[in-house]
Each structure stands twice: as structure tokens, then as C-alpha cells.
Amino acid sequence: MARTKQIARKSTKGKSQRKQLARKAVRESAPATEGVKKPHRFRPGTVALREICKYQKLTELSNVWFERELKTNLRFQSSAVAELEEASDDFGVEKDEINQRISGKNLLKDRIF
Numbered sequence: 001m002a003r004t005k006q007i008a009r010k011s012t013k014g015k016s017q018r019k020q021l022a023r024k025a026v027r028e029s030a031p032a033t034e035g036v037k038k039p040h041r042f043r044p045g046t047v048a049l050r051e052i053c054k055y056q057k058l059t060e061l062s063n064v065w066f067e068r069e070l071k072t073n074l075r076f077q078s079s080a081v082a083e084l085e086e087a088s089d090d091f092g093v094e095k096d097e098i099n100q101r102i103s104g105k106n107l108l109k110d111r112i113f
Contacts, residue, residue, distance in 0.1 A: 066081070066084075066085045066088070067081060070084065
């Protein structure tokens with residue numbers, strides 16, 4: 001026997017008709033809230049991806065992460081923290097540069113005067 005699709009049909013029973021009429025009357029008598037509109041909501045992850053792109057485009061990183069790593073019982077002046085951060089950045093860049101030169105096998109070019 002061939003399969004057939006179900007078709008939605010309106011109910012003609014009396015009780016459900018009464019319930020529908022009661023709901024309709026309540027809806028019509030309720031105060032209208034047409035002026036209030038819900039704010040737009042982005043899907044999960046959209047805003048996070050936008051923030052990732054934003055922070056990847058920035059060249060300057062905040063020094064909050066460095067201060068968090070440096071937290072100890074000692075007190076530092078803000079200028080000292082800035083100098084330490086600058087020195088650590090320079091050291092990291094120099095290390096990366098040396099590693100790239102080693103992998104590119106052109107380490108000796110700078111050592112020849």
C-alpha cells in the first residue's frame with residue numbers, strides 16, 4: 001500500500017472552538033505592547049569571533065596580562081613595570097628572530113663583520 005502524507009485539518013469539535021474564542025477575546029482585551037521591540041541578538045559565537053578579529057588587528061596589547069604575571073608581594077612603580085614589559089617583549093622578539101634565522105640557515109650572515 002502506498003504511503004500518503006498527513007494533511008492538517010481544522011477541528012470542528014465544540015469544546016476546542018469555545019477555547020479558541022476565549023483565547024481570542026483575551027488577546028483582544030489585553031493591552032497592546034506594539035511600541036516595545038526586542039533588541040537584536042546575535043547567534044552564539046558571532047560576537048566572540050568579532051572580538052577575536054578585532055584584537056588580532058590591534059598592534060598594541062594591553063599590559064594587564066603582564067601585570068597579572070608579575071604579581072608578587074613586591075611593589076613596583078608603574079614606570080618600572082613598563083620597562084620590564086618592554087624588555088621582555090624585546091627579548092621575546094630577539095629569541096623569535098634567532099630561531100627563524102636558525103631555521104632559515106642564515107645565522108652566520110650577521111656574525112660576519
